[in-house]
Amino acid sequence: MLICCKLSGMTLQIEPSLFPFFKPQGVAIIGVSQNPTKLGFGLARNLLQSGYSGAIHFVNPNGGVLFERPVYPGIVHVPDPVDLAVVLVPAPQVPGVLAECGERGILSVIIASGGFRETGPAGAALEDACLHVAGHYGMRLIGPNCIGLLDTHLPLDTTFLPPPGPPPGDVAFISHSGAICAAVIDWARGQGFGLSRLVSLGNQLDVRETDVLVSVAADPHTRVITLYLEGVSDGRRFVRAATAVAREKPVLALKVGRFASGQRAVASHTGALAGSESAFGAAFRRAGVVRAETSEELFDWARTLAWCPLPKGPNVAILTNAGGPAVTAADALESHGLKLAELQPQTIARLAEFLPAAAAVNNPVDMLAGASPQEFNRALRLLLDDEQVDSVIVIFPPPPLYTAGGVARAIIPTIYAARKPVLAAVLGERMIQEAVEYFRAARVVEYRFPERAAAALAVLWQRAQYLAAIPEKPQRPVNVHPSTAQATLLRVRGLAPGFLPSEVVNELLAAYGIPTPPIALAQTAVAAAELADGMGYPVALKVASADIPHKSDVGGVRLNLFNGAQVQQAFVAIMTQMETAVPQARIEGIYVQRMIPQGQEVIIGAVQDPQFGPLVMFGSGGVEVEGLKDVDFCLAPLARAEAEEMLARTWAGRKLKGFRNIPAADREAVIEAILRLGQLAADFPQLQEIEINPLRVLEQGQGAFAVDARARVG
């Protein structure tokens, strides 16, 4: 049996071995308890109360009866059908129980027990033992140290969470944190949305976030997938899977542990800036995963994505009985990149026909405090009929003369019939409960604060744009010569790990078609002058030493040398300076390099991220990179459109089109250099860091040159 999930042209294979987790024929709970204060009691209760229609079996060595069902003393005694076991026994007993499951033919097991890796080396050893048993039987494991999973539509509940479980719905939640699951269910209930599936992954001994993401994406009841991630196990695999899923269903992620990553030892600007957060940002962007910054955003946005049609454009109409909150909403819309729609004249005229003279009939449409439910509805219909309007936010505090519920009742049929998204911001809490309940029953998204409605609408528009964009795959740049680069790297393989000599770096860049200024190594002042004569002036001198990463910091660079005499003088000056400044450094000589004309300067770098692999950085270069932080990241290799986006997201990139008296520069050459450096980093993972700083960008058509570059091999 091989069932596939066809998503966005790609065919994602759902591992058949995972089926019993999501559609078991029979479930055995191993470690049930008759004591209502024990989790083993909760497991049994939840599974029974969930309405699960397959076979339910309880196991405990003590036997007995629970909920009028027999408790079997061992898994071997459990009758057919049974293909999923939930294990809640002390950790040391788990490997043995797994073996019994294997013997009984149960090949899908949720280990709810804690006491494993999270407790130290002894627990980690127990995990190894579990994995060993599982490997022997071809068994799949979720957990350990997890809450289990539930499916509100099957239905199935293998958790021990206190009831009530979540209402059935269309939002799936996949979590590295088990502890948050109870809160998520309660938030869902409180905020009026249901869950389709909830999966707690625990220590991820076997089944991981990507496996579950693909399985859950195939669930027809799930419209939106939310992820609570502490990391990902295999970054590239996650990105591949999430990319396929996100084109079909919105995927929202909250990545936690941002500041916990600590500092790594790095030697380049790119390395210093390319923390795990930049990599996650780039990975989510590549995959089309929407990143929430807070738990609240995660679920605010999930509801909107699940229930609203997508807007065709960024133009929003605001309909309200309250001017102040409408201004707040307009502020929030603009800060999120949406616009206030310019209403058509006939819309304005028709609004003016029935609204009081003091009402504002331009967007935001403020009908004033006395607006009736019928007026709300009439105005909403006019706004929805306006071609200039792509979406509507209806904002109302408790109206002084009518009830909020009355307004909700009046406009729900219109919202329901609309092909444009309509979001409600019902301001208040207790006086507007009736309106909230009407809206929820009709699956109209509603928020208590106007800013949250605006933020959610922005995510909806982002989703629409994402789906409208034609996905572009990274293309291998032409005229890149991996075999040449390979040969270069082989040549220096004998060197200790660390910085590569400049000429080696330039060879690598040349092999990938990134232009560098002519450069040669001189051992004496006279030789330097001769080399310079051959290249043409002006030239620069730079000390050659693998021990000096930041050459200009120690006075190892001299620029603008216009003749042989200056070159000889500078050579001696640098050598003298090095003896004082870095006496321990091994000096290989001094590079002579033709200087490239003035131009805009940018930085392009690449690092190997431990989770997501090659990662390219682009931005404002020079020595102030970390100070200005005008940089952007993208997974490598990258598509041309992604390189364009990096330019659009940075001042360094926007400036390439010219600004004031800064002339336009050769953007094309920059994009080429980004794509080529990305390909180089992707082709050679041993290049731990490679950075061009500056890439000097000449006028249009004149190209861009890697004036200085360095690289480190791992």
Add this chain to the structure above:
Amino acid sequence: MLICCKLSGMTLQIEPSLFPFFKPQGVAIIGVSQNPTKLGFGLARNLLQSGYSGAIHFVNPNGGVLFERPVYPGIVHVPDPVDLAVVLVPAPQVPGVLAECGERGILSVIIASGGFRETGPAGAALEDACLHVAGHYGMRLIGPNCIGLLDTHLPLDTTFLPPPGPPPGDVAFISHSGAICAAVIDWARGQGFGLSRLVSLGNQLDVRETDVLVSVAADPHTRVITLYLEGVSDGRRFVRAATAVAREKPVLALKVGRFASGQRAVASHTGALAGSESAFGAAFRRAGVVRAETSEELFDWARTLAWCPLPKGPNVAILTNAGGPAVTAADALESHGLKLAELQPQTIARLAEFLPAAAAVNNPVDMLAGASPQEFNRALRLLLDDEQVDSVIVIFPPPPLYTAGGVARAIIPTIYAARKPVLAAVLGERMIQEAVEYFRAARVVEYRFPERAAAALAVLWQRAQYLAAIPEKPQRPVNVHPSTAQATLLRVRGLAPGFLPSEVVNELLAAYGIPTPPIALAQTAVAAAELADGMGYPVALKVASADIPHKSDVGGVRLNLFNGAQVQQAFVAIMTQMETAVPQARIEGIYVQRMIPQGQEVIIGAVQDPQFGPLVMFGSGGVEVEGLKDVDFCLAPLARAEAEEMLARTWAGRKLKGFRNIPAADREAVIEAILRLGQLAADFPQLQEIEINPLRVLEQGQGAFAVDARARVG
């Protein structure tokens, strides 16, 4: 009778004419209605139900009886005592009603009616008429087009909002938006805090936000003041008053209409960046007003500031039964500038004594899902006893084995007795209602999401730091010569408004002690070379023309001229270029200027903000100012500490201490230049814009020079 409110050393005079608004002897409602669907009915009902203990009078020309009280046909018939009237009659009748109030001796009137300025010119004329009547009688007006005000402690309710009113509490709300008031009351109820006073200001014909801010600050029941501002009427007066108030009671403001301000015509970088938002930011910072970005933040933070003691430091302990949300909270804390406390060894040891082996006893302290209410309390006490801990956030989703209410009950006495702030994040919604109610009753702040608790705690720490800082007043810099600057400006008074000639700008800077490079105007190439010989080389040439604001944009600048021949050649070249590039510009000659050695370059500018007056900008200079947006604003004149903060908030400022191979520069000279330019802008409001770009900052002790500067008079 003159009652003063002594705040932070300053004595703010509360206008005695405002007393009747906040403590009336008797209130007349003019325009009551017997029809329960009319606002005039609501006014009468609310005043009666509020429990107001003074005299209550109803007026309507039709007379009759309402709530078993007589309705007087006119204000003249109303018996004593009566010193406050609330008017809700059609707008055209209001001036007449005001005159009747004046005759009756009522000198405080709330005009609740709409139909004034907000409806157009006719309405604006009615406002003028009202003001005229009020002037005649010395009458004070709140409104028109407002909701009125309420005081839950007096008590008094002059609004027509649908009941129930807000519970009594310690948060005051002052609003330019009347429409949001009903929502605020309902939010307060829903979020479990009470209001002390609520004032809706309407069109602010007479009484404005600053008047009410001062009056409300004097209210002993008010602990925190929240403002919903659409603008301020007199920026400097607001700042003065808010500064005095904020040292006594926290003031929180939501400023709406950020994007509505539109674009003004400006000619300098400073002018382009100094929008109304920068001015509000600077004004709030000067005054110590905490700025909220959303309505939700406004009340989240108000509760915390009202109920929590201030932390002594930034070190936070997190106590939880759920690892995931604790990580989320830690992320949020760090992003807000707080730190995870490093627990003392004895705290860790004592926690380990009773927590399970798998629990995390380092901060965040994760007691695991099974933690009992008693364990929560025991751990909380240990954390509060730890000297390294300045505050605690307790985070718990519904616990699987206990109730959230049980946890709340167990820890409330400890929180109550603590001198350190303890905030609760009770995750969920319906299952944790009991806990929420316990917390609210005990005035323990609680949030549904960990990130919101972290943000609120950050505001609390910000408040503690604000109060700990010794307020510093702007000092007039020494050796500034306003009379010299005055004479310079008088000399050019005849010139049309616009850019001042360079030498005039330099004279102004010189008069305020800001060094400029020697400069002189030449009419011929030969004269230019002679002037350069006198100054010493290298020199720069710059075209002199009031018609060319950005000289380098049109090729009007030549740098690095090392001898007379180069100067003569450049002179001719510039003149030729100007004929082509800007044929319509009037050229007054060419400036010869001694060039200043290389150094760091920053921008310092000042503009006159229409609301807040002189505003200074500091940041990264050059031509990319608007692109990099590395700038900060402060009201002028400014204190030294404020100039230091501008440096700290910008990369341009931080870089002055040196970065990598950029040597440290003369920070002192920059601070001096900021203070002096601020004083200049403050002394001469006719200087609409003045900007030094770049201010070149030499090495420490070598000073900073205004290499290029321009100024515009209004």
